[in-house]
Amino acid sequence: MPDLLIKNAKIFYDNYLQPAEIVIDEGKVIKIAKEADVIAGEVIDAAGSLVLPAGIDVHVHFREPGLTHKEDWYTGSCAAAAGGIATVVDHPNTIPPTIDKKSFEEKLKLASRKSIVDFGIHGGVTNNIEKLTELWGEGVTAFGEIFMAESTGGLNIDEITLEKALGILNELGAIAVIHAEDDTIRLECEALLKNDMSPSSHSRARPNICEATAVQKVVDLLRKTGARGHICHVSAFESVGVLGRDRYIAREKSLSPITCEVTPHHLFLSTRDWERLGCYGKMNPPLRDRRSVKFLLNSLNDGTIDIVASDHAPHCESEKDMDIKTAPSGVPGVETLMPLMLMAVKKNLLPLGRMVDATSAAPARIFGLDRHSKGRLKVGFDADLIIVDTKKVTTIKGELLHGKVGWTPFEGVEAIFPDITISRGNVIWDGEISAPRGRGNFLPGTGKYMATSGHH
Ligand SMILES: NC(=O)N[C@@H](CC(=O)O)C(=O)O
Numbered sequence: 001m002p003d004l005l006i007k008n009a010k011i012f013y014d015n016y017l018q019p020a021e022i023v024i025d026e027g028k029v030i031k032i033a034k035e036a037d038v039i040a041g042e043v044i045d046a047a048g049s050l051v052l053p054a055g056i057d058v059h060v061h062f063r064e065p066g067l068t069h070k071e072d073w074y075t076g077s078c079a080a081a082a083g084g085i086a087t088v089v090d091h092p093n094t095i096p097p098t099i100d101k102k103s104f105e106e107k108l109k110l111a112s113r114k115s116i117v118d119f120g121i122h123g124g125v126t127n128n129i130e131k132l133t134e135l136w137g138e139g140v141t142a143f144g145e146i147f148m149a150e151s152t153g154g155l156n157i158d159e160i161t162l163e164k165a166l167g168i169l170n171e172l173g174a175i176a177v178i179h180a181e182d183d184t185i186r187l188e189c190e191a192l193l194k195n196d197m198s199p200s201s202h203s204r205a206r207p208n209i210c211e212a213t214a215v216q217k218v219v220d221l222l223r224k225t226g227a228r229g230h231i232c233h234v235s236a237f238e239s240v241g242v243l244g245r246d247r248y249i250a251r252e253k254s255l256s257p258i259t260c261e262v263t264p265h266h267l268f269l270s271t272r273d274w275e276r277l278g279c280y281g282k283m284n285p286p287l288r289d290r291r292s293v294k295f296l297l298n299s300l301n302d303g304t305i306d307i308v309a310s311d312h313a314p315h316c317e318s319e320k321d322m323d324i325k326t327a328p329s330g331v332p333g334v335e336t337l338m339p340l341m342l343m344a345v346k347k348n349l350l351p352l353g354r355m356v357d358a359t360s361a362a363p364a365r366i367f368g369l370d371r372h373s374k375g376r377l378k379v380g381f382d383a384d385l386i387i388v389d390t391k392k393v394t395t396i397k398g399e400l401l402h403g404k405v406g407w408t409p410f411e412g413v414e415a416i417f418p419d420i421t422i423s424r425g426n427v428i429w430d431g432e433i434s435a436p437r438g439r440g441n442f443l444p445g446t447g448k449y450m451a452t453s454g455h456h
């Protein structure tokens with residue numbers, strides 16, 4: 001008898017919403033049919049709600065080890081589950097940073113003990129060029145974010161180191177995940193604004209051209225070295241222009257595309273929100289004006305932007321409640337990503353199919369998580385699913401979220417939260433967290449398999 005039957009579901013299949021029943025056994029989807037005609041150990045009646053692939057958030061900062069007053073693997077993964085995300089990839093700017101075998105093993109142990117969702121771990125790139133191969137063999141998902149400019153953690157590197165690292169990543173066949181901002185432009189602008197204490201000065205300290213210049217530089221370096229690249233959190237319309245041009249050339253030359261992501265805060269907030277948010281609106285890259293915001297949404301629609309990722313970067317209120325120069329950069333977002341995207345679909349800002357691809361199938365494909373059967377509602381794939389009643393529009397409240405910091409830049413914004421999140425056939429969220437600590441599995445990157453299978 002299979003473990004679970006979801007009946008009265010509506011699924012998005014063949015570009016249509018269709019009624020379906022989904023049969024799950026041993027964590028996998030084993031049958032999808034109009035009428036499954038089986039008796040299962042357990043039955044969930046979706047009562048006509050949508051059943052979609054759970055989200056995959058490839059950009060979170062879960063802050064452990066070292067910064068657990070902001071977040072840890074348990075609270076971060078609970079926030080993910082409550083927001084409809086069943087897989088995350090963590091970034092390296094923890095304390096210690098994830099830059100060698102030892103720090104990687106430490107993070108892996110903590111995450112394995114505490115995470116309730118499946119996870120990958122990215123390796124960091126600093127002056128650890130000689131450690132990249134060992135990190136790859138340990139099973140990091142990819143390398144990054146590689147900081148071209150200062151951001152939380154101070155892991156930024158210069159262009160010479162970046163080029164060297166990209167050469168090695170090309171040999172490994174690993175993806176370079178880039179935080180693209182130009183540090184020279186940042187320093188120049190910051191110097192000019194050193195007496196400007198208005199929160200909105202942060203957007204001018206890191207203007208559009210600061211990002212676009214770095215995007216152009218790293219595109220050139222990726223093409224020169226041959227390394228595969230993914231650009232984090234693009235925010236300026238000029239950057240998307242640079243990437244669109246490269247994509248066109250890449251297609252003509254049959255090169256692998258450089259992929260990119262956008263965050264919900266760059267899609268749904270703008271420089272207008274400085275007034276409401278004050279220093280809580282400080283993040284890198286910063287809030288942009290309406291022109292970029294519109295362009296980002298169009299580019300997500302037409303596929304120039306591949307995926308949505310949260311850049312979940314929590315800081316405590318006591319840390320944010322400082323002057324704009326002292327406050328740390330970053331906002332929480334893992335729990336609100338899917339609810340905001342579902343709301344965007346309801347408002348006709350984006351077709352459902354595009355939203356589903358950008359939050360599940362595409363991140364899985366780009367980061368090789370599809371080899372772990374992630375990212376699709378499909379027979380043979382992991383039963384990582386959400387059940388959503390799209391009629392249930394609520395407003396986001398920081399105090400109801402499950403991360404540690406208790407605030408959100410989206411306070412009062414309309415959203416659609418999932419009723420149920422299922423990970424490998426287990427209900428991990430149904431209005432409360434229903435998963436034991438440490439049930440989440442590590443999803444090793446391809447370097448691990450190459451190391452164990454003995455060829456390179
Ligand atoms: N986005 C941010 O402003 N901050 C991130 C780091 C980063 O992604 O740059 C953080 O870890 O706090």
Ligand SMILES: [Zn+2]
Nearest residue numbers: 145151179232
């Ligand atoms: Zn970043």
Ligand SMILES: [Zn+2]
Nearest residue numbers: 091145311313
């Ligand atoms: Zn980040």
